[in-house]
Amino acid sequence: MSLLEMEKKWQSKWEEARIFYSDPKKMKKFFVNFPYPYVNGFMHLGHSFSLMRAEIFARYKRMRGYNTVFPFGFHATGTPIVAAAERVKDGEKSQIEILEKMDVPKELIPKFSDPEFWVKYFPQKSIEDLKLLGLCVDWRRSFITTSLNPFYDKFIKWQFNKLKEKNFVVKGEHPVTWCPKCNNPIGDHARLEGEGITPEEIILLKFKFNGKILPAATYRVETVFGVTNMWINPEFKYVEAEVDGEIWIVSPIAADKLTNQKHDIKIIRELDPNDLIGRTCENPLTGNKIPILPATFVSPEIGTGIVMSVPSHAPYDYIALKDIQSNPLKYGVSETLVKNISPIPLIIVEDFGKNPAIELSEKMGISSQEDVDMLEEATNIIYKKEFHQGVLNEKTGKYEGVKVSDVKKVIVNDFINSGIATLFYELPGKVTCRCLSKGVVRIVSDQWFLAYGNSEWKDLAKKCLAQMNIYPEKARKQFEYVLDWLKDWACTREFGLGTKLPWDEKWVIESLSDSTIYMAYYTLAKYFEDPSYNINPKKLDDYFFDYIYLNIGNIDEVTAKSELPKELISEMKEEFEYWYPFEFRNSGKDLIQNHLSFCIFNHVAIFPENLWPKGFGVNGWVLVDGEKMSKSKGNFYTIRQIVSMYGADAARITLMNGGEGLDDPNWDSEFARTITDKLKNWHDFCIENYGKGRTEKLYIDRWFLSVLNKTIKETTEAMEETNFRTALSKGFFGLQRDLKWYLKRCLNSPNKEVISEAIKIQTLLLAPFTPHICEEIWEKIGFKSFISNAAWPEYREYMIDKISEESEYYIEDVVNDIREIINILSRGELKALEKIEIFTAEDWKWELIELVRNKENIGEATKTAMSKEEFRKNAKDVNLIIQKCFKNRYFPEKFNEKEVLNEAKSFLKEEFKTKINIDPLEDPGNDRKKSLPRKPGIHIYFM
RNA sequence: GCGGGGGUUGCCGAGCAUGGCUAAAGGCGAUAGACUCAAGAUCUAUUCCCGCAGGGGUCCAGGGGUUCAAAUCCCUUCCCCCGCACCA
Structure with a gap:
């Protein structure tokens, strides 16, 4: 049977037996989930890693005896699908190509002009794909979001009403x-x-001009102390307008912008810039009178079209000023007006002198205000340096001596409060x-916000986090940081699919905000999605969810309102109470700063403490053969592609072998290609060897049982921490190596019980990763039930046998030594061996080690040893042994080397295909003298 | 800049919180041999440098330190990745 057939076979068997349909039972439970994917396409490799971690953990916990549920929903909330559908409708080529590239049948494409079709098509396809991967999902609980699902719609409305009740939804603007x-x-x-x-937020500083206002836009309010002049562009028209009761002069484009930014604005007249150039205005802060000068770098598109000039700290200003001072007539201003303008330094920065802008402009050789690229670069450098390292000087009055980065916000607030500045927003590109x-x-x-900035709410969220398991624990800091830093979140949109805000229906609840506590919805989706329950969503309102989730109200009332049988309502309530809270939710680490944190916030807002989330897992982003996955690179793979190329088991194990922790996991195509054969070999091995072998017990059997149990222990520990790569490395690759050694050591004649035990354990350890082939093996070796439901192997402490492990290391070392000698002597060319002689250490050498084991240092040890006659006569060797022991701080425990070697003699004979003599009486080469404890003397005879 | 995670032998990646058995697991790749008509697969050995007896030398981003002993602890420099939102 091919692997593919095997996968098909077991997937349908699982489905028939409904083994992953989990219902409440009198058992400990485990609730695993994964953030539902957005359904604007097929699921891809990027999804597959994160969801595979959930999958593996679910299967592992199932084997550990938990009643495990793994539900899987789909997300349709938001704008991209609507926008994409719109584009299909417009016949937009690029959008249609995207669909074609996804292998959507051509004849279906027109249907994608309806958003609803996306929401039908992709979830269904995703379920197919995920089934192909062999997920242990309870598909009865799947659903889609948005008002297209009236049940979910009601659920979200309930959620937001709850939040509103607690004043966690507030109104604002942004x-x-x-x-x-x-x-x-x-x-x-x-x-x-x-x-x-x-x-981006920028500041308008209101310079006074004949009772009117010249608003200069700036990111750098602190430099207002150093303004020497104003710039306007002589080539464009300006307008005079009434703005919030004041008269402002701005570019016409700026006037439009102001209208959009909640300013009351009425244009009075057009204005020729030349009517302004050469005149003076007043710095609102310092009261300085400064001239208005022309500059072509001023863009009427950016800010207000009016720029304040700070030549000491702004390269543009300095260069423009230089231009105009060197040739005032060309710019149509009188020399007297400009000749005395000199830069006013304000900010002290370590790496620069008084006037950073001047220094840098000159250093970079900027000569004209037309050198835009260089000016931009210089501006950036100076801005960064001055912002992070700069300290304000005495010209800035009460702000003197403070770092720019510390005082910027304060200055902005001060200026706005005193009425000389106002906030303005600009797009940086x-x-x-x-x-x-x-x-x-x-x-x-009238935008609505979730008040994540609310400190009481934050405190609850932090409390929740402190009680949670975070996998890996390393990521906790990141969560702590985010919870602290989260501000109010705009949770409504005017556009897109979703649920309407119940009390203000012009708004649709935004996609991250309707996905925060829906894990609780999975417990009910099983009922909602099954038409045989005949539940009418129109009858379900807040009272219903209040009762099920929060135990508010009474059953009779709920029965009457919902028109559902009492028993059904109780069952649903019990179902929720059984499953909730969830134990493990896994996602990419990019969701830490929004979704996962929102999940905590919303849970603590709505649910009592016993229903708060128990654990999050996060992981990095999948690389494909070491490179970032992207459509443009051509290394973008969907789940269906991966499964058809490599098969489900290979894909699963490749993903999990790709990495763990916060590092980016790597999908290794080479591994995926080669692992299939390894798995197949394992399958064949199991079938050939299970239940066969000798009945006699040998020393090496004890060793292998010990190793097996150590493997169980280490693998289980790794699984508990969701370190699945480690688990594979110990529980599969490591065990395979040990098994190989075992077979070699017992000359391919394993003990029947031991080998059968090993086959069972190895297959069980592998089952969460490659369930299909493991089911097949399980069946073929005679088990009647699914391995998916089998018990994870138990580690048995008493099987651990330190002595046999030590002895085995000894044999390995001897083998390696012999091999090394042969290699050196034969230099690659094969020489036939005549025999190998092995000489174990004499007793006195062991006695020496015992004698010096607890000595402070070499000197101490040597002194003690030399005080004994029998050591003194072997002074040279004594020194050598002592030095070796102390150098490595390793004093081997005494054991019977000869016995161990004799036991392994037939193996050694087989391994080197020659005669082995252990401690022969004849020692013509005096080889025994070379022996050290745990390192026998070896003599190799060639033909 | 702030916050987080990293830099290990051809590559990927263990080990580093508990310093010594670490020339440093495992996988992949490469080389040689076995098997085969052949390719693939499989198996065996090798894969930092030197060595005709199991040895020696140089290594874990750079520099410095602690220690009998450091990939592992401390200091410092450099470099890479991720997040800094109103988006799924």
């Missing part, structure tokens, strides 16, 4: 990237350019919407 034409926020997926760009319009920043008001 800036978004916005398309003025579509009248919508532009998410990353809806952009032609500018992915990842988000609004160009964002273009799919409709080709340019994105702007818009302040969205």
Whole structure:
């Protein structure tokens, strides 16, 4: 039978027997889950590693005797699917290609213009794929999110009502990237350019100009103390406008931006920049009168089109100033106006002198304000240096002596409070919407937030984390950091699939926010998804979830309202109470800073302490043969591709062998290719050897039983910590090596009981990883029930036999020594051996070791030894032995070398295909003298 | 910059929290041999350098230190990866 057939066979047997359909039982339970994937495509290698960790742990715990449940849902909330469907509708080529590349049948593609079709198609395909991988999932509990699933919809509404009751959902405003034409926020997926760009906060400083305001936009408020002049662009028109009751002068584009940022704005008239150039305005902070000068580097697109000039710390300003001072007439200003302008240094930085901008501009050889690239670079360097290391000087008044990075926020607040500055948002790069319009920043008001910044809430979350298992424990710090740092999260959108905010239906609950406590929903999904229960979602409201999840209300009321049988409601409630909380949820480490932390927050907000999450596992991102997986590199694989190329068992074990901990696991194609044969060989070996062999007990059998038990111990420990790679390394590769040695040592004649035991143990240890082939072996060696339900092997302490392990190391060392000598002497060419003689150490050498074992140092030891006549006459060897022992701090325990060697004699004979003499009476080469304890003298005779 | 994780012998990766049996597991790759008409698979050996008797030398990002002894402890420098959000 081919491996593929084997996999098919067992997958259908599992399904028939419904062995992974887990229901409450009077047993200890284990609840494993995985963040449901977003259903805009097939599941791929990236998903498979994280979910495989959940899978392996689930199978392991099942074998450890836990009633284990592993449910699996699908996520459809959010905008990407809607946007993609929209694109299909528009016949957009690139989107259609994406689908084609996924091997979606051509005739189905038009159907993808409906988001609902995605939500039907991909979950179904994903389930197929995951079944091919052999997951032990209870598929009765699968569901999709959003209002397309009325049950889930009700559940999310309940969740948000709960949060609202506790004042954890609050209203506020926040800036978004916005398309003025579509009248919508532009998410990353809806952009032609500018992915990842988000609004940045900048400050407008209100310079006074004849009762009007010249608002200069800046990231660097602290430099207002050093402004020497203002810049405006002489080539563009400006406008005068009434803004929140003041008269502002800004570029027309800036006027538009202000409208989107909640400012009341009315344009009064257009303004020629030349009417401003040459005149003076007033620094609102220092009261200094400063000239308004022309500069072409000023862009009307950025900020307000008005720039304050700080030549000491801004390369642009310095260069522009130099330009104009060297040739005022060219710029149409009088010489007297500019000649006395000199930079005002404000910030002290270690690696620079007084005027960093001047130094750096000159060092880089920037000559004109048109050298944009170099100016940008210089600006960046200076900004970073000054922000992180800079300290303000005496010109900055009360801020003197403080680091820029420490005082920036304070300055901003001070300025805003005193009315000389206001907040403004700007995009740090160009964002273009799919409709080709340019994105702007818009302040969205009446936005709803989850108040993760709330300190009481935070404290509860931290308490929860402290009680949780984190796998690996190393990741805990990261969680602690994130819980501290999380701020309020905008939890509603105006667009996309999802559940409507129950009390404000213009909003849809955002995708990360509707996925925080849904693990509790799995316990009920089994009922909701089964039509035979005839549950009407319209009847299910908060009262229902209150009762099931929180034990609020009474059964009679719930029965009446839901129109469901009392017994069913009780069963559902008991089901939830049985399974919850969950023990293990595993994901990529990228979800630490949002989803997993949100999961903690929402649990502690809604559920009592006994229902808080018990454990999270996190892992790195899958590499493919050492490289990041990406579609453009052509190393992007879906689960179905992987399974069809290598088979499920090979794929599973390859994934788990790829890595553990927080390191990025590596999918090794070479390993995947070669492991199949190893597994197949194991299968064949089991069938050939199980229940066969000699009945006589030998010394080496004891050794192997000891090793077997040590392996069980180490593998189990690794499994408990979800260190699956270690588990494979000990429990498979290590054991295989030991088995090989065992077979060699007993001259391929294993003891029947021992070999059968080994076959059982090895197959059991492997079962979570490669369940299909293990089921097959299990069946063929005569077990009637599934290995998936078999008990994990128990470690038996009394089987551990230190002495036989030590003796075996000794034999190994002897073999290695003999081999080394042969290699050196024969130099690669094969010479036939005549015989090998082995001489064990004389008793007095062992006695010497006993004598010096507890001595402080070599001198002490030598002195003691030499005081005895019998050692004195072998002074040279005594010295050698003492030195060796002390050098390695290793004093071997005495054992009967001759006996051990004799036991292994036939093996040695077989191994070297020659005669072996142990302690022969004749010793013509005086080889016995060379023997040391645990290191016999060896003499090799060639033909 | 902040927070986290790392840098080990051709590659991947153990070991490092409890320093000594560590030239440093295992896998992969490579080389040689066995098997085969042959390829693959499998098996055996080798895979830092030197060595015609089991030995010696140099190694674990760089530098310094502690110690009888350091890949392992301490200090310092350099380098890489991830996150810093309103997105699934």
